[in-house]
Amino acid sequence: MSEIYQVLAELREDVGKGASRRLRHAKKVPAVVYGGTRAPVSLTLDHNYILHAAEDDAFHASILELKVDDGRTQKVVLRDLQRHPYKPIIMHVDFQRIREDQELRLDVPLHYINEEISPAGKQGGVVVSYLATELEIAALPKNLREYIEIDLAKLEPGDRIMMSQVALPEGVSLPALEHGDDYDVALVSAIYIRQSQGTGELAAEADAAAAVGVEPELADEQEPSDEESADEEGSLGETSGDKQNAPDKKADD
Numbered sequence: 665m666s667e668i669y670q671v672l673a674e675l676r677e678d679v680g681k682g683a684s685r686r687l688r689h690a691k692k693v694p695a696v697v698y699g700g701t702r703a704p705v706s707l708t709l710d711h712n713y714i715l716h717a718a719e720d721d722a723f724h725a726s727i728l729e730l731k732v733d734d735g736r737t738q739k740v741v742l743r744d745l746q747r748h749p750y751k752p753i754i755m756h757v758d759f760q761r762i763r764e765d766q767e768l769r770l771d772v773p774l775h776y777i778n779e780e781i782s783p784a785g786k787q788g789g790v791v792v793s794y795l796a797t798e799l800e801i802a803a804l805p806k807n808l809r810e811y812i813e814i815d816l817a818k819l820e821p822g823d824r825i826m827m828s829q830v831a832l833p834e835g836v837s838l839p840a841l842e843h844g845d846d847y848d849v850a851l852v853s854a855i856y857i858r859q860s861q862g863t864g865e866l867a868a869e870a871d872a873a874a875a876v877g878v879e880p881e882l883a884d885e886q887e888p889s890d891e892e893s894a895d896e897e898g899s900l901g902e903t904s905g906d907k908q909n910a911p912d913k914k915a916d917d
Contacts, residue, residue, distance in 0.1 A: 699761035778817035784854035807835030824853035
């Protein structure tokens with residue numbers, strides 16, 4: 665079972681965009697808790713605590729003990745955490761109440777181990793590529809895990825590990841596999857890296873595509889036409905700078 669974290673919260677009656685801005689200026693975070701048979705409740709959290717806790721992967725996939733200033737304590741899980749587009753600021757937090765007899769679905773981190781002792785890890789010219797960093801699991805609260813461990817000790821060069829091959833803890837399942845084999849994707853692959861003849865450049869694209877069952881798109885090398893050769897000979901080497909259009913960043917409540 666996951667470790668239980670304690671989160672201190674205050675009841676909040678002043679809601680809306682203006683109220684949320686005032687809270688953030690005061691180093692507080694607006695939050696809401698919902699779920700179960702009770703109505704949603706607006707809360708206020710300490711920003712520095714949440715910012716620090718959010719750096720821990722386990723915080724996102726653990727049972728949290730929400731202690732409200734009115735004396736109530738309830739067990740919740742983190743459902744959503746909104747960050748500022750570019751500042752180290754937590755904008756809003758959503759919690760969901762849990763029941764011990766109700767299955768939960770959460771995204772949990774993947775921890776890859778033993779790559780260095782695997783045949784693929786020891787083989788020169790092979791790169792072990794991680795294709796996923798987290799998985800959605802389904803489990804009762806008592807069976808929740810902070811992370812799923814994937815052992816690479818037997819990974820051979822050219823092999824891959826599929827979602828269906830992951831050794832899951834007791835009471836944990838992968839909802840994606842309920843939809844059929846088409847949703848069974850590769851999580852890690854051992855890719856051969858080879859050198860292109862005549863160029864000396866690394867050419868791993870074809871091997872990477874083959875590792876996940878996709879046909880690579882390879883461009884044919886063709887001799888330049890007479891017109892292209894003439895254009896190259898008559899070129900004055902002029903270049904134009906690209907304009908970088910940065911997207912407008914807007915923070916929502």
